Amino acid sequence: MDLMNIIINGIKIIFIFLLMVQIVPLLVWIERRASAFIQNRFGPNRVGPLGLTQLLADLIKFLFKEEFIPKNAKKSLFYLAPILALIPGALAFGAIPLSVPFTIPIFSFFSKEFGPYLIEFQSYNLHFSLVFILGVSALGVYSILLAGWASANKYSLFGALRAAAQVISYELALGVSLVGVLLIYSTFNLQTIINAQQGAFAFYSSGLLYTVSFLPNWGIFFQPLGFVLFFIAIFAETNRHPFDLPEAEAELVAGYHTEYGGLKMNMFYIAEYGHMLVGSALMTVLFFGGYQIPFVSTAEISQFLSSAGVSLGWLSFITSMTLFSVFMIKVFIFLWIFIWVRWTLPRFKYDQLMKLGWTKLLPLGVLNTVITAIILFILK
Amino acid sequence: MSNFLIAVGLEHYLILSILLFSIGMLGFFFHKSIIMLLVCLELMLNAVNLSFVAFSHFANNISGQVMVFFAMSIAAAEVGVGLAIAVLFFKKKKSFDISEVEKIKG
Amino acid sequence: MFYFFAILLLFSAIIVVSTKNSMTAILALTGTMIVQAFLFFLLKAYFLGAVQLIVYTGAVMVLFVMVIMIFNNDKEVFKIPEPPMSVWLKISAVAWFSGLVSGIFLISKNSLHLTLVTDSNFSNLLKDMSINGLSQVLFTKYLLAFEVMGVFLLAITVGVISIAKSRGGTHE
Amino acid sequence: MTALFAILFLIFFVLCFGALLLGLAYILGPKKSPNAIKSSSYECGLPSSEQVNNVPVKYYLTAILFIIFDIEVIFIYPWAVAYKDFLTAGWGLYILVAMLIFIALFLYGLIWEIRSKALDWH
Numbered sequence: 053m054d055l056m057n058i059i060i061n062g063i064k065i066i067f068i069f070l071l072m073v074q075i076v077p078l079l080v081w082i083e084r085r086a087s088a089f090i091q092n093r094f095g096p097n098r099v100g101p102l103g104l105t106q107l108l109a110d111l112i113k114f115l116f117k118e119e120f121i122p123k124n125a126k127k128s129l130f131y132l133a134p135i136l137a138l139i140p141g142a143l144a145f146g147a148i149p150l151s152v153p154f155t156i157p158i159f160s161f162f163s164k165e166f167g168p169y170l171i172e173f174q175s176y177n178l179h180f181s182l183v184f185i186l187g188v189s190a191l192g193v194y195s196i197l198l199a200g201w202a203s204a205n206k207y208s209l210f211g212a213l214r215a216a217a218q219v220i221s222y223e224l225a226l227g228v229s230l231v232g233v234l235l236i237y238s239t240f241n242l243q244t245i246i247n248a249q250q251g252a253f254a255f256y257s258s259g260l261l262y263t264v265s266f267l268p269n270w271g272i273f274f275q276p277l278g279f280v281l282f283f284i285a286i287f288a289e290t291n292r293h294p295f296d297l298p299e300a301e302a303e304l305v306a307g308y309h310t311e312y313g314g315l316k317m318n319m320f321y322i323a324e325y326g327h328m329l330v331g332s333a334l335m336t337v338l339f340f341g342g343y344q345i346p347f348v349s350t351a352e353i354s355q356f357l358s359s360a361g362v363s364l365g366w367l368s369f370i371t372s373m374t375l376f377s378v379f380m381i382k383v384f385i386f387l388w389i390f391i392w393v394r395w396t397l398p399r400f401k402y403d404q405l406m407k408l409g410w411t412k413l414l415p416l417g418v419l420n421t422v423i424t425a426i427i428l429f430i431l432k
Numbered sequence: 433m434s435n436f437l438i439a440v441g442l443e444h445y446l447i448l449s450i451l452l453f454s455i456g457m458l459g460f461f462f463h464k465s466i467i468m469l470l471v472c473l474e475l476m477l478n479a480v481n482l483s484f485v486a487f488s489h490f491a492n493n494i495s496g497q498v499m500v501f502f503a504m505s506i507a508a509a510e511v512g513v514g515l516a517i518a519v520l521f522f523k524k525k526k527s528f529d530i531s532e533v534e535k536i537k538g
Numbered sequence: 539m540f541y542f543f544a545i546l547l548l549f550s551a552i553i554v555v556s557t558k559n560s561m562t563a564i565l566a567l568t569g570t571m572i573v574q575a576f577l578f579f580l581l582k583a584y585f586l587g588a589v590q591l592i593v594y595t596g597a598v599m600v601l602f603v604m605v606i607m608i609f610n611n612d613k614e615v616f617k618i619p620e621p622p623m624s625v626w627l628k629i630s631a632v633a634w635f636s637g638l639v640s641g642i643f644l645i646s647k648n649s650l651h652l653t654l655v656t657d658s659n660f661s662n663l664l665k666d667m668s669i670n671g672l673s674q675v676l677f678t679k680y681l682l683a684f685e686v687m688g689v690f691l692l693a694i695t696v697g698v699i700s701i702a703k704s705r706g707g708t709h710e
Numbered sequence: 711m712t713a714l715f716a717i718l719f720l721i722f723f724v725l726c727f728g729a730l731l732l733g734l735a736y737i738l739g740p741k742k743s744p745n746a747i748k749s750s751s752y753e754c755g756l757p758s759s760e761q762v763n764n765v766p767v768k769y770y771l772t773a774i775l776f777i778i779f780d781i782e783v784i785f786i787y788p789w790a791v792a793y794k795d796f797l798t799a800g801w802g803l804y805i806l807v808a809m810l811i812f813i814a815l816f817l818y819g820l821i822w823e824i825r826s827k828a829l830d831w832h
Binding site: 539 | 771789791811
């Protein structure tokens with residue numbers, strides 16, 4: 053662990069965080085264009101090709117907005133809340149493996165040789181990453197509550213209370229729906245879970261191995277009910293439509309960020325899209341094989357790439373990048389579903405929302421746990 | 433002395449734990465609001481948990497962690513019930529003052 | 539690393555007990571919880587650290603923040619007149635802390651030679667105090683306690699619902 | 711240990727990033743003198759009051775119930791992770807029954823809660 057290695061790891065961590073932040077404007081652009089497409093409009097199409105630089109323009113506009121605090125607001129908390137909103141998403145995204153580890157070959161820098169480094173394509177590989185992600189995403193409630201409280205506005209306060217009650221209710225459903233996954237893979241480490249999803253669908257029954265050759269070995273085929281519960285819970289966790297009750301603009305102006313403007317409000321948006329990103333990435337990792345291409349192993353990919361003429365030194369890096377793009381494609385499919393659902397389903401009422409969470413998702417999650425356990429027991 | 437500072441052992445965690453516990457205890461004596469009393473109780477429980485985990489780590493015995501697991505859940509349940517009672521109390525007395533509790537008659 | 543977390547922990551704990559503002563106290567307590575989770579990570583109690591994050595910061599402290607949020611608008615609620623601190627309490631507090639500090643100095647001079655009893659049966663089961671070790675002990679040695687915990691939580695659920703179940707709001 | 715450093719570094723970096731953004735907005739944004747109407751709470755033109763004097767107790771009950779059920783879910787996690795180890799060790803029936811009792815208690819609490827209409831939002 054020399055200094056160079058530490059520097060490279062630091063750069064990697066910053067890169068992964070900035071990647072998360074950079075996906076947000078892209079997502080906003082996709083969301084606006086897709087909404088326009090669904091509603092038969094044009095959407096932002098003036099600034100730059102396809103309107104892509106619209107967001108840059110937006111950012112500049114946000115930067116030059118007037119700094120404004122309501123009179124009775126608690127100043128320090130009012131500024132702290134948007135910063136705190138960024139932390140849970142960033143910490144959770146850092147624990148998700150984005151691709152296979154790669155080696156950086158020997159290079160010289162200031163006429164000094166720096167040996168080959170093995171870099172993991174994730175900020176930190178914890179062997180309890182799943183509970184860690186649950187733990188840090190639980191911190192997301194604070195920014196909501198603090199923002200609502202510090203604004204000294206009753207709409208904000210009620211919006212924050214609503215949002216918090218909703219988020220914690222669905223966190224429960226989320227937690228229960230993950231138990232099935234834990235039963236199947238018996239680990240908290242996401243990397244191990246991804247590695248267990250290689251190849252074709254296969255399971256053991258009383259000592260014999262059965263294989264279904266046309267299905268990939270993905271978590272969704274082991275846990276269909278678990279996936280559905282997880283999917284719904286993620287929608288509610290991220291306050292997305294059809295569960296965007298905290299933002300119910302007909303009743304509460306705009307929810308907990310009513311009094312926020314300019315860049316501060318933008319930071320809440322970054323946090324929201326960051327949560328969407330983490331949710332989609334988790335779905336991909338737990339139920340859709342992570343960064344793996346179905347039926348193709350990592351060794352085969354690197355073999356193919358070396359036959360295509362990639363030099364040996366950078367082979368693992370290119371392989372890793374290929375798998376990373378596969379991961380991103382899967383994640384973007386889920387993000388597209390997030391946007392698609394927004395224009396497809398009507399919004400829930402608050403009592404329906406709570407009822408769904410407590411009386412449907414939670415018992416179903418427990419049922420899923422019991423069924424999985426019993427099936428595993430029978431199959432041994 | 434310098435050796436003591438560098439090699440972090442069980443003693444350090446125990447010292448930290450007892451300092452945390454005393455801070456919590458001090459707060460418990462000096463505060464009058466029910467909510468602050470609960471907060472200080474949490475602080476003391478945390479100190480105890482810390483010493484449990486430290487013992488478990490240095491004695492290489494997992495039982496300490498299991499104890500902390502139980503202690504955490506009981507503490508959380510206690511806070512839930514405590515705050516429920518506090519809110520109920522507020523509804524009746526319009527105050528969180530602990531000395532008001534003396535005046536309650538069944 | 540240890541000293542960094544220790545100073546952070548003590549600092550936030552002192553803020554908790556010394557501040558007049560309830561919200562500051564609660565937020566400082568949240569900070570204490572998070573730092574303690576990191577201390578658990580440092581002690582290789584990874585699962586417990588994550589549980590600390592989920593249960594304490596994710597659930598318990600949220601409840602505290604909610605209660606403060608709901609009641610803080612009544613300005614005088616949290617301004618409970620504090621009676622003049624009795625002299626004996628002050629003296630005993632000072633004596634307690636000075637005793638502690640001198641004890642720490644004594645320990646640092648000649649360190650405690652604690653002999654720890656190692657439970658060899660169970661320490662063989664686990665190499666690095668990971669989750670599997672924890673669950674092995676939890677579901678064999680402490681199974682009864684675990685089931686009693688289930689009954690206890692059920693009782694708490696029923697109790698809380700019957701205490702707090704009422705129509706209307708928090709003020710009337 | 712390295713992971714711990716990485717986490718701390720990330721937290722520090724995110725805090726700096728957020729502060730930088732806010733600072734930039736603070737420096738670049740125009741400053742106008744606020745007036746009384748502008749800096750009052752947003753209230754659609756009605757005389758504004760920030761007093762919230764009766765919050766439905768449900769919000770708060772939800773939080774308490776969340777704590778309790780969250781603990782139960784956390785208790786299921788170590789079981790779920792070690793389940794296969796127990797199965798291969800031949801303790802399958804033992805561990806299954808142990809957890810089924812716990813889950814039965816969990817479900818009983820849940821049914822009680824639903825039956826007592828504690829979380830009926832009107």
